[in-house]
Amino acid sequence: MFAVGLMSGTSLDGIDVALVEIDGQGKNTKVNLIEFMTLSLPLDVKEEIKAACSEEKSSVDLICSLNFKLGYLFANATKKVCEKVGMDIEKLDFIASHGQTIYHLPKNKGNLVSSTLQIGEPAVIAYETGIRVISNFRVMDMASGGEGAPLVPYSEYVIYGSNEENVALQNIGGIGNVTVIPKGGDIDRIFAFDTGPGNMIIDEVCSRLFNLAYDADGKIAATGKIQTDMLEDLMSHPYISSIPPKTTGREDFGQQFVDKVLKKYSKRNSEDILSTVTMFTAKSIAENYKKFILDKIKLNKVVIGGGGAHNKTLLAYLREELPNITIVTQDDIGFSSDAKEAVAFVILGNETLHSSFSNVPSATGAKEKVILGNITPSPIRRDKNE
Amino acid sequence: MFAVGLMSGTSLDGIDVALVEIDGQGKNTKVNLIEFMTLSLPLDVKEEIKAACSEEKSSVDLICSLNFKLGYLFANATKKVCEKVGMDIEKLDFIASHGQTIYHLPKNKGNLVSSTLQIGEPAVIAYETGIRVISNFRVMDMASGGEGAPLVPYSEYVIYGSNEENVALQNIGGIGNVTVIPKGGDIDRIFAFDTGPGNMIIDEVCSRLFNLAYDADGKIAATGKIQTDMLEDLMSHPYISSIPPKTTGREDFGQQFVDKVLKKYSKRNSEDILSTVTMFTAKSIAENYKKFILDKIKLNKVVIGGGGAHNKTLLAYLREELPNITIVTQDDIGFSSDAKEAVAFVILGNETLHSSFSNVPSATGAKEKVILGNITPSPIRRDKNE
Numbered sequence: 001m002f003a004v005g006l007m008s009g010t011s012l013d014g015i016d017v018a019l020v021e022i023d024g025q026g027k028n029t030k031v032n033l034i035e036f037m038t039l040s041l042p043l044d045v046k047e048e049i050k051a052a053c054s055e056e057k058s059s060v061d062l063i064c065s066l067n068f069k070l071g072y073l074f075a076n077a078t079k080k081v082c083e084k085v086g087m088d089i090e091k092l093d094f095i096a097s098h099g100q101t102i103y104h105l106p107k108n109k110g111n112l113v114s115s116t117l118q119i120g121e122p123a124v125i126a127y128e129t130g131i132r133v134i135s136n137f138r139v140m141d142m143a144s145g146g147e148g149a150p151l152v153p154y155s156e157y158v159i160y161g162s163n164e165e166n167v168a169l170q171n172i173g174g175i176g177n178v179t180v181i182p183k184g185g186d187i188d189r190i191f192a193f194d195t196g197p198g199n200m201i202i203d204e205v206c207s208r209l210f211n212l213a214y215d216a217d218g219k220i221a222a223t224g225k226i227q228t229d230m231l232e233d234l235m236s237h238p239y240i241s242s243i244p245p246k247t248t249g250r251e252d253f254g255q256q257f258v259d260k261v262l263k264k265y266s267k268r269n270s271e272d273i274l275s276t277v278t279m280f281t282a283k284s285i286a287e288n289y290k291k292f293i294l295d296k297i298k299l300n301k302v303v304i305g306g307g308g309a310h311n312k313t314l315l316a317y318l319r320e321e322l323p324n325i326t327i328v329t330q331d332d333i334g335f336s337s338d339a340k341e342a343v344a345f346v347i348l349g350n351e352t353l354h355s356s357f358s359n360v361p362s363a364t365g366a367k368e369k370v371i372l373g374n375i376t377p378s379p380i381r382r383d384k385n386e
Numbered sequence: 387m388f389a390v391g392l393m394s395g396t397s398l399d400g401i402d403v404a405l406v407e408i409d410g411q412g413k414n415t416k417v418n419l420i421e422f423m424t425l426s427l428p429l430d431v432k433e434e435i436k437a438a439c440s441e442e443k444s445s446v447d448l449i450c451s452l453n454f455k456l457g458y459l460f461a462n463a464t465k466k467v468c469e470k471v472g473m474d475i476e477k478l479d480f481i482a483s484h485g486q487t488i489y490h491l492p493k494n495k496g497n498l499v500s501s502t503l504q505i506g507e508p509a510v511i512a513y514e515t516g517i518r519v520i521s522n523f524r525v526m527d528m529a530s531g532g533e534g535a536p537l538v539p540y541s542e543y544v545i546y547g548s549n550e551e552n553v554a555l556q557n558i559g560g561i562g563n564v565t566v567i568p569k570g571g572d573i574d575r576i577f578a579f580d581t582g583p584g585n586m587i588i589d590e591v592c593s594r595l596f597n598l599a600y601d602a603d604g605k606i607a608a609t610g611k612i613q614t615d616m617l618e619d620l621m622s623h624p625y626i627s628s629i630p631p632k633t634t635g636r637e638d639f640g641q642q643f644v645d646k647v648l649k650k651y652s653k654r655n656s657e658d659i660l661s662t663v664t665m666f667t668a669k670s671i672a673e674n675y676k677k678f679i680l681d682k683i684k685l686n687k688v689v690i691g692g693g694g695a696h697n698k699t700l701l702a703y704l705r706e707e708l709p710n711i712t713i714v715t716q717d718d719i720g721f722s723s724d725a726k727e728a729v730a731f732v733i734l735g736n737e738t739l740h741s742s743f744s745n746v747p748s749a750t751g752a753k754e755k756v757i758l759g760n761i762t763p764s765p766i767r768r769d770k771n772e
Contacts, residue, residue: 060444064489065498103450112447115454127529140765143513355763355771370765379526379756385741
């Protein structure tokens with residue numbers, strides 16, 4: 001059957017939409033990516049998302065409205081990907097939508113309880129497309145005591161699990177996260193955690209110092225010189241050495257973090273700053289591997305996915321820091337890096353429809369395996385709900 | 387089968403929880419209220435809700451956390467009502483949760499698109515109880531062009547629809563809303579709209595001038611004298627004469643509104659002010675009937691539901707203003723006023739599970755009949771999802 005996966009990451013790169021053919025369930029799932037697009041977010045919506053993510057600038061009216069606005073954009077993205085391949089949208093069995101995270105609090109903090117908030121109203125997507133929507137995947141894992149992230153481990157287990165090799169999947173989106181899949185396919189031995197920043201700091205620095213959305217292929221970073229003192233300073237961030245399971249986001253490595261860094265190192269050359277934060281991103285990943293993975297298991301392969309897989313300088317730095325491990329990108333081995341998360345949510349949505357669990361407790365810290373997500377029926381077509 | 391309905395109204399009176407036996411579907415639904423409770427909101431949560439509803443005080447971290455906090459309270463309310471009747475919670479087939487509205491924007495306004503936001507995380511309710519949850523009923527109506535309210539008309543049609551009489555159901559919760567069900571049972575002839583304030587102004591005035599949560603039985607209002615000039619002033623509020631379909635809420639008649647009124651009439655006697663706002667509430671209902679109902683249809687009966695049904699002064703004023711119509715309370719005719727909305731959402735949730743519509747387009751302004759709500763499967767028990 002056909003399904004669409006929708007994802008809008010914390011990096012605000014745009015709306016990822018994957019059209020997928022999917023059959024089977026669990027370890028027997030067959031997934032085939034038919035088409036993938038990233039639709040850029042309208043500038044005003046991007047600004048609204050940034051405001052909605054900010055404790056200071058956010059407000060209930062903005063969040064209420066933006067939830068619907070994103071719903072319309074997600075519906076439109078679904079239509080666009082179907083149009084691109086000339087497929088009738090009615091052929092879709094379901095849409096799996098991650099939504100846009102606007103807040104993520106993995107642990108209680110003062111009066112606030114651990115919780116997570118993704119928006120992009122599924123009812124709007126379902127109404128505009130006529131197709132049922134599976135969404136809100138993170139909340140149930142959190143309800144069962146997990147951190148609600150990472151959720152890709154399940155789909156990575158389905159796609160990459162091997163009987164011969166210990167594989168690590170490193171995603172580099174706005175933040176970085178890793179899934180370690182020991183050979184043999186036992187889901188309870190999988191572990192995963194957020195390694196720290198992904199493209200988040202690099203992109204913000206690019207925007208502020210070069211007025212660019214990102215450092216294409218890492219070309220600018222390649223021209224700078226790493227500032228050892230600054231790198232050391234960045235590496236002292238407590239997240240790097242904090243023990244997994246752990247999750248992070250814009251609240252740790254977002255605008256406020258970059259504000260502080262740029263203020264402190266305002267006299268350095270812009271290219272040097274970009275090289276240094278790129279190395280910080282690579283080294284934060286490597287340090288986490290050394291401390292929390294390689295002490296337990298010998299890795300045969302690291303597969304890099306997410307937008308960061310295109311940053312050649314970042315990859316070069318990572319290979320420098322982990323010289324004894326084979327590092328390839330998903331694309332090198334025939335899977336789309338860019339489509340990774342959007343496809344992952346199709347796999348998760350498929351499990352929801354099968355009333356089957358899709359969290360990995362060893363990755364999220366959940367008390368048990370639970371069925372993730374909720375189902376918004378097609379509002380007008382009963383036959384589309386079965 | 388057994389189900390629980392959960393509702394937390396804009397009046398912040400507490401969490402309404404109804405344990406119901408429900409069978410059948412559509413016009414053939416059989417509903418029997420087994421038990422009803424209202425659990426008061428912890429004071430700190432009440433303050434958090436008020437802050438979350440405020441454009442100025444709200445923020446994303448508060449909303450994210452409160453969504454989960456309310457989920458835990460709703461789950462607890464479900465457990466409490468089952469305990470009270472000694473029923474094993476596993477016997478529940480589903481929980482239907484309206485949630486807590488924190489913002490409702492029926493029409494586009496500046497950069498904001500028409501939208502509505504209810505919180506009280508269904509995943510938390512489903513995890514804590516082990517029972518599937520139907521929730522987020524308003525969004526789909528809004529996605530189809532409606533105002534997302536009122537939603538009680540469908541359940542009122544199911545319960546009160548008559549072949550002999552034209553009946554109006556007047557709910558007096560935080561706000562007031564009416565459903566007119568012409569005899570004969572044709573759902574497309576039903577119309578409904580928010581008449582204006584319900585208990586919202588009365589309660590706020592009680593709190594500010596008497597340090598009481600509400601005017602029990604309308605006893606204080608009965609001792610005051612209606613201030614004609616003030617009443618006339620209040621009646622000039624544009625909502626009263628605005629043409630249905632229309633919806634209102636705390637943004638029109640909440641704290642800010644009461645602030646202005648109390649400031650302007652600060653020299654009047656407190657009891658007189660309470661009498662006058664009580665009469666304003668009654669008269670706003672009556673005026674709406676005269677302008678937008680009695681011009682089209684002869685009413686045989688008005689049935690009053692919601693907390694306002696207990697306010698004897700309010701009812702006396704309403705009878706004064708509508709002398710030719712029989713006005714009874716739901717309790718007078720054997721249905722619980724207090725449980726009305728919580729029961730309504732069980733009826734709506736039942737339709738969702740039957741993949742059947744439950745909005746009334748003539749009441750909400752929606753373009754068509756749609757299936758409302760989304761379904762959060764029981765996270766751990768597959769057998770509870772079928």
